[in-house]
Amino acid sequence: MRAVAMLVAWAALLTAAGAPSVLRAEEGPPPTADQQAQPPAPPERWAVHVQATDILQYYPPFHSPYQGEHSFLPQGTWGNTVDVTLYAGVKPWSGGEIWGNLEMYQGYAPSNTLGAAGYVNGDGAKVGRAHPYARIARLFVRQTFDLGRGPQDRDSDLNRLASPGTHDRLVITAGKLNATDIFDTNRYAHDPRQDFLNWSLITTGSFDYAADAWGYTYGAAVENYRGDWAWRAGVFDLSIVPNNATLTPDFSQFQLIGEVEKRTEFGGRPGAIRVGGFITRGRMGRYDDAVSLALATGGPADTADVRRYRSRPGVYLNVEQEVADGIGLFGRLGWSDGQYEAYEYTDIDSTVQAGVSISGQRWNRKDDTAALAFAVNQLSAAGHRYLNAGGLGILIGDGRLPHPGTEDIVEGYYSLSLLKGLTFSLDNQVIVNPAYNRDRGPVNVVSLRLHLEH
Template sequence: MTTILKPLALAATMTLAFAAPALAQDAQPQAPSQAPAEDKTPVTPEAWAVHLQVTDILQHYPAFHSAFQGPNSFRPQATTGNTVDATLYAGVKPWAGGEIWGNLEMYQGYAPNNTLGAAGYVNGDGAKVGRSHPYARIARLFIRQTFDLGGEADDQEADLNALGRRRTKDRVVLTAGKLNATDVFDTNKYAHDPRQDFLNWSLITAGSFDYAADAWGYTYGAAAEWYRGDWAWRAGVFDLSIVPNNAVLTSDFSQFQVIGEAERRFTLGGRPGAVRLAGFVTRGGMGRYDDATALALATGKPADAALVRHYRSRPGAYLNVEQEVADGVGLFGRLGWADGTYEAYEYTDIDRTAQAGVSVSGERWGRKGDTVAAAVVVNDLSSAGERYLNAGGLGILIGDGRLPHPGAERILETYYSLGFAKGMTFSLDNQLIQNPAYNRDRGPVDVVSLRLHLER
């Protein structure tokens, strides 16, 4: 624990040092303003838009203690990885309330160990399919239709995959096509985008949210959202891979996932916040951990979930909270659970997760484009999953060949993002992982990352 408590204390001290002036100023009595409240300028509607983003992430960790290793382990030797991706976004308004978006994405490079070694993996922008030469794919191709139902104005600001448009607070939004399920579900203002905030997989979403996706994070599906006042309800159905952790999706939705989410937006002390509660059910061919372990004991071979797969259901749930506590200071947290009886299907090998963090805008010290943030994550696997790994089983991202001394995976991530030009940021990120892949006999792993992000 000492190895993670020292950096945690340092990160907390650093973050609070930036946050304290904001909190102190926020606590001071404020004289009532004599100026009349300004009306928010309505958004100028867009008929079309084109955007571009490029993200380059360089990562390195030094050699660490390792009593043994397996096929899906972090290599204990000092290791460096580099990933580059670029996305062209093109959107058009075909009719009132409608948007059609297409994204062409280019990838190149390998994350450290080619995206293997920790359940909370260290590069959320790196695809599971690394290649030394650049290659391109259509990442998204979807249609979104918004039906205004009245109420006060709640305009949509222009953004990636979102045309600037006027809309009302009460509305229904339908989305269908090829997309990422987390475009709609488990969003969070402070921890959701590995190109600009936290890099760790178990911080950009709840690590146990085993959302439907191919090896690049995308799938086919549809979602409906109903906004009424400060509430929103969402439901979606998405296509699964043909087998767990595969690059090919089913052609007929014979294996699928259903997700439902309720959101309540509110103000606390006059500051915005939100809470989201969701559940999901994955329906597909998946192996039961204890069946795979029993077969391994009977045959003397390593456990393999692929040998015991049957059509089953795997449920899960998450709680997602965000709250602004002072100007430019936000707190966030997530709790997540998934049924650990069965193997994870698409995302990563996490059955229980908890995270908490703070994000502080550089506007507090005259650097509007900067951000400093810190977060702690604790990930865990079911006892059945631990027995499976100890029998030589491999998960989506982990598998050290054996697991005689399992323990929760603990992650501390801190970053400083420097905005030095419009649409351009440079970030220094550090992730300390204790018990990588739930293994007390390996680590800790200390990963330092440099990230350059351009967006237009």
């Protein structure tokens, strides 16, 4: 397969590899007495990593009495996306890190990343191209101030250098990054290169976080870790108009995000509860204003015609908990103001998700993972009226919506470890009422994923 050959070729050209992409330093349980007695891990002065992911997807024909500009194509459809990321980091001073990520993309997701609010390929950019192209994905500075309460070494990872540290700390990150590197993370459902693929499961679907068409933006975040608690706050740049590839040059349109995390234990096993909220300040359209204008002019509804400078709030709840050896449960709830169009991510105003992830250690395959989850997404009544008036959302728009419903998604995958750093996954997603439309579907998407990180 041409895409697989390209993935292998890119990986061969780059020489080092790492683990799942995160900016935030992962927090574990307090160190034991034995761990405190261990000498600190030698700090890294620099590091280079690479990841490569190839995702092949197919869905067979499905029931579709009509379709629109942003619909899933009703005939059997293939999609193939490839991305390769080079990570380079250096420690220029005590507690400081500078990281840059160069990312290559190629290919198209099925129906060119359109058709469902809970879209089926979280690793595919909204901008598909037949030939490979590269962009600077991240370029940021992180400064960590250790505040005491016992040692806690930080392990090497993508976008993180190994270094000794303390349990309590203050972390400041600024530059170009992905807001979900820091906010709304989840141990079991967050990385489409290794776990779930659906947009509704890799983050809270209604978390309309600031980003360009590739998922990145400029901004800064502060994190304060104290005991079993963490507080986070950030400000990030919005696109010049909703769902655009170009960011606002002067931060005149922006988003504020806050999150509180409480690390928990259940039967001595680790877990976490995170509560977050955001407010988006930018020029966005109100659904009912667009519908009223369309009735007056006779054309399809279009929020671009009624955009004004407004605020759009949202909140989310994020839970993860290990319940037995190698078994973790997770769930998220989310809500955002459904009067207005989604600005950056996808067309979801409220959502609920839950799932289970099981490590292969239970059948002597410690590096394998089996997981199953569901998500129920909803658009506001105003959003339904907008779509029924011919409006188009970020990812959806069937031309009309006479029979709206919830968009229901079930996804399961098995990730098989082939070699150290190389996994192959079989994934299946079923989407009932795609784009909230009870007249179309269901759509069954089968995916094969090859992921390399040495």
